[in-house]
Amino acid sequence: MQKAIGVDLGGTHVMAAVVQEDGSILSRHEQDLNDHAVDKVMLAIEQTIDAALADVKEKSVVGIGIGSPGNIEPRSGMILYSPNFQWTNVPLGEKLRGHFDQPVFIGNDARCATLGEYTYGMGKGTKNFVLLTIGTGIGGGIVSEGSLLLGNSAGAGEFGHHQIRPTDGFICNCGKVGCFEAQASGTGLIRHAMAIQASFPRSALLDKEREKLGTKAIRKAAQAGNPHAVAAWNNFTHDLATGLANIIAFVNPEMIALGGGVSSAQDFMLDAVRNRVDELTTMVPRGTTKIVIAKLLNDAGAIGAATMAFRGGLTTVHAA
Numbered sequence: 001m002q003k004a005i006g007v008d009l010g011g012t013h014v015m016a017a018v019v020q021e022d023g024s025i026l027s028r029h030e031q032d033l034n035d036h037a038v039d040k041v042m043l044a045i046e047q048t049i050d051a052a053l054a055d056v057k058e059k060s061v062v063g064i065g066i067g068s069p070g071n072i073e074p075r076s077g078m079i080l081y082s083p084n085f086q087w088t089n090v091p092l093g094e095k096l097r098g099h100f101d102q103p104v105f106i107g108n109d110a111r112c113a114t115l116g117e118y119t120y121g122m123g124k125g126t127k128n129f130v131l132l133t134i135g136t137g138i139g140g141g142i143v144s145e146g147s148l149l150l151g152n153s154a155g156a157g158e159f160g161h162h163q164i165r166p167t168d169g170f171i172c173n174c175g176k177v178g179c180f181e182a183q184a185s186g187t188g189l190i191r192h193a194m195a196i197q198a199s200f201p202r203s204a205l206l207d208k209e210r211e212k213l214g215t216k217a218i219r220k221a222a223q224a225g226n227p228h229a230v231a232a233w234n235n236f237t238h239d240l241a242t243g244l245a246n247i248i249a250f251v252n253p254e255m256i257a258l259g260g261g262v263s264s265a266q267d268f269m270l271d272a273v274r275n276r277v278d279e280l281t282t283m284v285p286r287g288t289t290k291i292v293i294a295k296l297l298n299d300a301g302a303i304g305a306a307t308m309a310f311r312g313g314l315t316t317v318h319a320a
Helices: 038-053 092-097 109-120 180-184 186-195 215-223 227-251 261-265 267-280 297-311
Strands: 003-009 013-020 025-032 061-068 071-073 078-082 087-090 104-108 129-134 138-144 255-259 290-293
Touching: 003 038, 003 109, 003 297, 013 038, 013 297, 025 038, 025 297, 038 061, 038 092, 061 092, 061 109, 061 297, 071 104, 078 092, 092 104, 104 109, 104 297, 109 129, 109 138, 109 255, 109 297, 129 227, 129 261, 138 180, 138 227, 180 186, 180 227, 186 215, 186 227, 186 261, 215 227, 215 261, 215 267, 227 255, 227 267, 255 261, 261 267, 267 290
Parallel strands: 003 061, 061 104, 129 255, 255 290
Antiparallel strands: 003 013, 013 025, 071 078, 078 087, 129 138
């Protein structure tokens, strides 16, 4: 069975996995990233890929796929802009192709995750599919009639930066007010809890330092009936449902799969958003878009990057 190396490049670590054609992972190698300088990240990528290649016979590896945050030119693998790394015009594809004998493909990490979830996860068997990754921010991707959409400048699927509260929302890292990401990411949930703190003067929910407060603690407190946490969770899921209803209006998918760390809430999240999404859905039949929890979870990025290598590109467009 043929194999590919799938690399998930994140802000804090890089992981390279040996992936088989059936989507299964044979082995993985990880390395923390403590420095975002290009040469330091390049070295970490090369070392994790070298470790993965050592696990298999080199001839069985058809290619190397790398999912990286940022806006990426798919043919050359140029990182045009990556706010996570503060990179501009970094020739990642060129640098890595000079180091490895196998073909190297570079794609946006969220689009790679979408390709992985569509091919081997919850999206399998659908033609119109959306993956939404909800973590510190919100990313995602769109599959339309079986093809992953990249858009005019490879930027399709940036759901996190459509505005749902442009006049009264939180300020997003992109500079706009009330972006979907600012309101409905894990960071958004924490901000909702902080925003209403004055209404719950006896609440101990925010006794922890801001840096140590996690979404899981708020969610568990909401499940336990803590009034402060319940109110924050309701505001958060209301904003999440608003964004999901917008996506249905934009794309009309058969299915939206929710991935990322916040999706670990599973049914507690789904129960909170499904009815509200139906209320907000008007121009397509209500209930015709399934909202589910993603299957591949944290492996979606690496599996999708390997799938990109198997296919010869995110949309089967071969690199130059």
